[in-house]
Amino acid sequence: MICNICPRNCGAERNENDGSGFCEMPNSPVLSRASKHIWEEPCIAGENGAGAVFFSGCTLKCCFCQNYEISHLNNGKRITVSRLAEIFRELEKNGCSCIDLVNPTHFSDCILSALQIYRPSVPLVYNSSGYDSVDTLKRFDGIVDVYLPDIKYYASSVSLKYAACPDYFEKASAALLEMKRQTGECEFKNGIMIKGLLVRHLVLPSNISDSKKILLWIKNNLGENTYVSLMSQYTPFAGAKNHKEINRRLFTAEYDKILNYFFEIGLKNGFMQSKTSANTYFIPKFDNFGV
Numbered sequence: 595m596i597c598n599i600c601p602r603n604c605g606a607e608r609n610e611n612d613g614s615g616f617c618e619m620p621n622s623p624v625l626s627r628a629s630k631h632i633w634e635e636p637c638i639a640g641e642n643g644a645g646a647v648f649f650s651g652c653t654l655k656c657c658f659c660q661n662y663e664i665s666h667l668n669n670g671k672r673i674t675v676s677r678l679a680e681i682f683r684e685l686e687k688n689g690c691s692c693i694d695l696v697n698p699t700h701f702s703d704c705i706l707s708a709l710q711i712y713r714p715s716v717p718l719v720y721n722s723s724g725y726d727s728v729d730t731l732k733r734f735d736g737i738v739d740v741y742l743p744d745i746k747y748y749a750s751s752v753s754l755k756y757a758a759c760p761d762y763f764e765k766a767s768a769a770l771l772e773m774k775r776q777t778g779e780c781e782f783k784n785g786i787m788i789k790g791l792l793v794r795h796l797v798l799p800s801n802i803s804d805s806k807k808i809l810l811w812i813k814n815n816l817g818e819n820t821y822v823s824l825m826s827q828y829t830p831f832a833g834a835k836n837h838k839e840i841n842r843r844l845f846t847a848e849y850d851k852i853l854n855y856f857f858e859i860g861l862k863n864g865f866m867q868s869k870t871s872a873n874t875y876f877i878p879k880f881d882n883f884g885v
């Protein structure tokens with residue numbers, strides 16, 4: 595296939611074994627783990643844990659990524675679409691509260707094909723970097739129950755510096771509006787989000803004004819009732835050492851400023867993290883478990 599699935603629009607050749615695009619992935623699914631994951635937001639993980647399917651490769655490759663092993667080094671196992679469908683079935687059978695597709699963007703075709711083989715009855719969660727194309731998202735209309743995108747950067751200069759992606763906000767903001775259009779207002783059942791949009795934002799050290807602009811955009815464009823997960827877990831991994839200003843943990847005062855701003859501008863629904871979540875203990879092992 596010639597791939598233009600995500601906003602990178604590589605037009606690259608992807609076959610069963612190899613891919614020459616930015617994500618470096620073939621067109622068969624590559625996974626690094628499929629297991630219960632209890633560290634998602636409470637309305638996603640529930641009491642039983644989310645059925646997290648970790649896809650390898652990435653269309654964004656932020657320099658500080660905590661999942662560097664799979665997003666940059668591409669560790670993982672190549673499987674068939676039928677096996678992916680079986681994995682959905684196994685996670686559901688294990689009592690997982692949802693099927694949590696982690697970084698699914700570049701495997702959209704495979705996921706849609708797998709869902710034709712087996713559609714789980716638990717909510718289907720699309721957990722992406724936000725760097726999604728609207729055309730690709732439209733193919734998930736009526737299929738995805740919950741969108742769980744990041745919104746990472748506002749300024750082009752920031753997304754260029756950390757992810758070689760100057761159009762991040764332009765594309766991600768359009769993607770989030772499409773996600774909202776598809777799902778409408780959030781619905782919950784027994785504390786689990788069964789339909790809706792939950793937006794994540796990881797607060798970066800030294801980038802407080804970027805975070806504020808993002809929150810204001812959310813309020814003005816997605817509405818004051820938008821569910822937002824404000825994450826403080828930033829830990830300087832991998833290429834963060836090349837950028838002095840982010841080569842440290844987030845200060846409590848920085849997170850508090852963003853937290854205060856969240857309420858000051860009238861946002862109402864938030865998930866907040868304690869600073870103890872900035873710990874590698876919460877990063878799953880990418881050892882092909884469950885794959």
Ligand code: SF4
Pocket residue numbers: 597598599600601602603604605606608613614615616617618619652653699700
């Ligand atoms: S999914 Fe991969 S190959 Fe396709 S356009 Fe995006 S980065 Fe390029």
